Amino acid sequence: MAAADRPFIPVRIAVLTVSDSRGLSEDRSGRTLVERIEKAGHVLAARQILPDERDLIRDQLSAWVADKGIDVVISTGGTGLTGRDVTVEAHRDVYEKEIDAFSTVFTIISMQKIGTSAVQSRATGGVAGGTYLFALPGSPGACRDAWDEILVKQLDYRHMPCNFVEIMPRLDEHLQRKT
Template sequence: MAGLDESRPFIPVRIAVLTVSDSRDLAQDRSGQILADRLQAAGHSLADRRIIPDEREEIAAQLRAWIADPGVDAVISTGGTGLTGRDVTIEAHRDVYEKEITAFSVAFTVISMEKIGTSAIQSRATAGVAGGTYLFALPGSPGACKDAWDGILARQLDYRHMPCNFVEIMPRLDEKLRRK
């Protein structure tokens, strides 16, 4: 049965938040703020927070910098997941993924369908792993960020969530790098 096992300790995750936008600054970044607030309220650490423009190479470079940073366990980006010509966040994420977590987009779509119906098909939300770091790409709307955090990430980034969660396998994400 899915749920929290209170006998297990909470393990805080160090999470960086990236907002992809050509027009927002920190004062206007509602989606990034929602993610920062929710992750900290859950007991996790906000490792870093940035806003960068919708430029594939800049997004990928920032993701790579956080992947290389031992103080970052996971990255959540918001924005640039749609279908327009400027929406390149998904491509930037896939440029750095070692493995894609394909079920993330499915789960996100199911949650979104309950809220916004068939409009959910316009999101390309995705997740993956690179260098032992989890990478999540969410739409730029505050509602989508709430849905993804509340419906997926709050549970999967909590070591107490059973029957399984992302945190318990975190030490093994980069095991291929340790093999000889």
């Protein structure tokens, strides 16, 4: 089937902002993601702001993975190198499989924008319980880059030669009962 013949399939996306200092009104990165998600035709399934606390982040990610009404979780913030940056660790606590190439592609895109400063990002992606999870840096620019250059395409069933949406039904096949 050609890309033009494929229907658009909206996915349900939760957005988590990790910040010790931002509330909803100051959350420019979360707002950037929400605007792009909705513009692309996807559904904003949930939105939350949590402090940089590994247990809280892990528990929220796990709750969203368990929620059958959420297909994708995108977090922003807490991916840096400082002591309070624990989002990546919380994501990895939840992942069943890491999407290693997500970090690589994000770094390549970031290098084109911010040069070698891209080495300070620990953006990551993974899968758990049939749900995709992505951890992005806390800047609106990084969220734009990740969405516009990677996620908008990979979360579109029409994107060829392959995309994340077409393999969604098989993400949790290892959990299915064998007959």
